[in-house]
Amino acid sequence: MIILPAIDIKDGNCVRLVKGDYGTAHKVAESYMDTAKSFEQAGSQWIHMVDLDGAKDASTANKEIFLDVAKNTRLKVEVGGGIRNLDTVEMYLSGGVSRVIIGSAAVKNPQLVKDAVKEYGDRIAVGIDAKNGYVATEGWLETSDVYFTELAKRMSDEGVKYIIFTDISKDGTLSGVNAVQLDEINKACSANIIASGGVHTIDDIITCRKLGLYGTICGKSLYQGTLDLKQALYEAANE
Template structure:
């Protein structure tokens, strides 16, 4: 299983939110480039980054930061937030981003997902964020009447190979991942599943490994010191990249 340390960007700064609430944003690190370099020094191969401003405004807002982190850290990067069209997808992939994450648009314009997958294959991932099992969109500000499992199955039919799943109620809370929903998702589709939200400590990493997941995103746990990144990477084995 791969471990993906997370850096979320809002107003040009590294922040974390609680349950997707923008009013809870608080700065967790001084500089995204040096933070990413620190993750690399601890053995990371990947980094997960989110353009929070982009997610809220439905357009990319911090592109220079992401390309700088990619260039200077040497890490493989997956990036989401505000990516709503083929032009933006192409821009990021042509500027070194390894995998783009399409979120809200997966529900609102599934045809774009299919077009993107046909053009870029496994460099396209879909982020499914849910509240009580129902898909949330637009920076988690809106909740739909679509089940996360139904959307995942639709995305698999469109050719998507990687899904990042977040239970919003767990995000930024350090209360542990939603193992039940993650297990149901992993059984429902053949896509690689990356878990996000709630991871606190090494026991959570082991629990996710037991489910046979592809990856785990760790954010607040790293910044608050409840999880040691190097130890998590060593435990997970990083055998699927």
């Protein structure tokens, strides 16, 4: 299993939210580059980055930050937030980003996912964010009537190789991962599942590994010191 330490960007700053509420945004680091390099030094190969402004406004307001990390570290950069068309996908992938995440558009514009997978294959991931089991969109500000495993099956059938699943009720809460839903989505489709939301301690990493997930994203736990990245990387590799 791989570990993806996370940096969320809002207004150019490294922040974390609680349960996706933009009103809870608080700065967690002074420098995105210093933070990314600290992840690299700990031994991480990947970094998960989210454009919170982009997710809400369908923009690429913070694109230079993500391209900077891709260019000036050895980390493989996974980016999500505001990716609503092929031009944006192309911009990131040609700029050195390793994988892009299509979120809201997977529900509202499934043709984009089809076209992106056809063009870029396994460099495309789909983000499935759920509230009470139903997919939320537009930076988690809207909730659809699509159940999370239904969308996962649909995306997997379209050839999507990676799905990032977030239980919004867990995100930024340090309350532990939703093992039940993670197991459900992992068994519902053939895509590689990346867990996001709720990671608190090393026990959550072990839980995700035992579920047979492809990856786990760690954010607030790293910034608040309840999880050590080196230990997480070790446990994740201890298959």
